[in-house]
Amino acid sequence: MSTTLQAPPAASRPVIAHVGVPGLRLVRSEIRKVTTTNAWWLFGLASLAFTGLALFINMSEAAEHIRRARDTAAVFKPGRGMDAAEIAAARVEFAQLHDLQLQAVNAAGNIFTSGQFFGLLLVMLLGALVITNEFQYQTATATFLTTPQRTRVVFGKLFAVLGLGLVFWLVSRAVSFAAGLIFFHNLGLTNSLGEWPVQRAIIFNLVAYLLWALLGFGLGTLIHNQIGAVVTSMIVYFGGLIGGIGVFSLIREYVIHEDWVLTSAVVMPPIASQIMVSPEKLYAEAAPWWAGVLVLTGWSLIAGIIGIVINRRRDIA
Amino acid sequence: MADDGIAVSGLTKVYKNVRAVDDLSFTVSPGRVTGFLGPNGAGKTTTLRMVLNLVRPTAGTATIAGRRYADLTDPIRKVGALLEASSAHRGRTGRNHLRILCDAAGIPVGRADDVLAAVGLTPAAGRKFKGYSLGMRQRLGIAAALLGDPDVLILDEPANGLDPEGIRWMRGLLKSLADEGRTVLVSSHLLSEMELLADDVVIIAAGRLVRQGPVAEVIDSAGAAQMLVRTPRPEALVAELGAAVTATPVEGGALRIIGADGPAIGAAAMRAGAEIHELTVERRDLEDVFLQLTAGKADIR
CATH class of the missing domain: 3.40.50.300 (P-loop containing nucleotide triphosphate hydrolases)
Structure with a gap:
């Protein structure tokens, strides 16, 4: 009779499956980060509120313009003391104001992109928060322990941010579509969705959402301090437009008396954005729309790339 | 590795x-x-x-x-x-x-x-x-x-x-x-x-x-073990242990001896005819050793 010596039973260790597509795991993780805190619905509510407010303003304005255009009793009366050129210009303007089709298209362009001004700011701030949250709440440690390749983390976040921009655009557009369709139906007018200027406005509205989200993300990558990134974003968004126009006009007026100075104002992100979404030239010397796209993408890339390079070497403590 | x-x-x-x-x-x-x-x-x-x-x-x-x-x-x-x-x-x-x-x-x-x-x-x-x-x-x-x-x-x-x-x-x-x-x-x-x-x-x-x-x-x-000895004739024991050993009296009439282990102290006590009432190893703990090893290096830099 023999006894067999047995090794003590090995502690049972769990078998942990490998799930998910390697490239998409990080995007999935980043999307869960966004959906498991309050920020997304707070920002979503704000976006809806601003869209609603903008819809109200845009629709009342459109209603007024369309009422005026439909007023067939109005006739052109030149003002007193106008010279021939002024009278001609006033006549063209009168004709435009009473062109129902033109007014309907303009109204559609405004209504179907309602809420853009604050919507863009919100996606920009969300883009900045996606990355600064990691440092604000010291979750960068856990994130970089799970994925030591920091640049991959940044790209995972990038796709999540673009997705977020898309969702915010979709929701905002769904609301304004519903409101706009009811509005035009109620007036017995076409909704002009078949018109290129309206389609263009909606397409570039999407491009703007994506590019501003990207720019916020780039700033967040560069400036890890949350307050710093948010304040910088706000300054860029609000200050860039007014300050940019002011500064470039002063340079044109007092330093370099050339029109290209005004054209180059496109380097300011908010001016670039306006130039991009406007169907007509924003001002006589304005750069073409694609310059706006390039400028916004360029700023995002510059901020993002510097941020990534710093981030690769940074000590996480 | x-x-x-x-x-x-x-x-x-x-x-x-x-x-x-x-x-x-x-x-x-x-x-x-x-x-x-x-x-x-x-x-x-x-x-x-x-x-x-x-x-x-x-x-x-x-x-x-x-x-x-x-x-x-x-x-x-x-x-x-x-x-x-x-x-x-x-x-x-x-x-x-x-x-x-x-x-x-x-x-x-x-x-x-x-x-x-x-x-x-x-x-x-x-x-x-x-x-x-x-x-x-x-x-x-x-x-x-x-x-x-x-x-x-x-x-x-x-x-x-x-x-x-x-x-x-x-x-x-x-x-x-x-x-x-x-x-x-x-x-x-x-x-x-x-x-x-x-x-x-x-x-x-x-x-x-x-x-x-x-x-x-x-x-x-971190250093030799310390022994605690209690004997009615400490002088005789210390003399027998020799100069290589340090002995310091502690409270209660015992001696703390560094430099000799249990058998050495026992043998010396026998030769000296000193009765042993207590002989214990004073274990040093990690804290002692840590403080000794890091002494003077713990300053805020």
Whole structure:
């Protein structure tokens, strides 16, 4: 009779499956980060509120313009003391104001992109928060322990941010579509969705959402301090437009008396954005729309790339 | 090192005007709990962060199972880490915090509930992190470290914020993990706790290695054992022991003798005809030895 010596039973260790597509795991993780805190619905509510407010303003304005255009009793009366050129210009303007089709298209362009001004700011701030949250709440440690390749983390976040921009655009557009369709139906007018200027406005509205989200993300990558990134974003968004126009006009007026100075104002992100979404030239010397796209993408890339390079070497403590 | 050990070699980190870690080398073996000890500011956390690729070394290397942390495929399946600043978003639940890590590592999200149960946090799984006590946060950090069922555990001050019961639980957990053949490296200030828990210790001060080895060896290496003797004829015994031995009277009429072991004192007492009423080894503990080894090196730098 023999006894067999047995090794003590090995502690049972769990078998942990490998799930998910390697490239998409990080995007999935980043999307869960966004959906498991309050920020997304707070920002979503704000976006809806601003869209609603903008819809109200845009629709009342459109209603007024369309009422005026439909007023067939109005006739052109030149003002007193106008010279021939002024009278001609006033006549063209009168004709435009009473062109129902033109007014309907303009109204559609405004209504179907309602809420853009604050919507863009919100996606920009969300883009900045996606990355600064990691440092604000010291979750960068856990994130970089799970994925030591920091640049991959940044790209995972990038796709999540673009997705977020898309969702915010979709929701905002769904609301304004519903409101706009009811509005035009109620007036017995076409909704002009078949018109290129309206389609263009909606397409570039999407491009703007994506590019501003990207720019916020780039700033967040560069400036890890949350307050710093948010304040910088706000300054860029609000200050860039007014300050940019002011500064470039002063340079044109007092330093370099050339029109290209005004054209180059496109380097300011908010001016670039306006130039991009406007169907007509924003001002006589304005750069073409694609310059706006390039400028916004360029700023995002510059901020993002510097941020990534710093981030690769940074000590996480 | 082909097994699951940790090897630190020549590791150095220089901040603006401080050498936080200075040419530090040591190894950590699998199947044992290794205590990583040092006074405040000795460079423990910086060292652990360099091992984990969170802080960039100025010089030197650190490998786990022969590879740098950044080169590990699926690092959290190989190494579980708890660091002081391992935190979670205040507004996120403990379960979601872990699920996010699962997503990124390609681990099924159900594993989050398994490790929450393992650390006793199941009742608080759906609560937000801001409502967690220090001890619960620490348990969540340990849960995160266990997520990938790793072969190597690196824990920075894991007992922080735990109550006595929690500390005992942690001791049992770490010992059983080491018994399963895993590598366990734990930094701590709690020297009495370390003496109970650790098989090996690595002691550093001012960024440099002071001593490394099994706990008993490190204690013995710090100097000869002390003996306590009680005898009615101390003078005769001291005379017989000779000049190589230092004997100091202690309260209660006993003698503390350094430089002679039990048999030597016994033999001398017999020759001197001195009756022995008590002869005990005064064991030095880890705390004594630690304070002796790091004396003068613990200054704030």
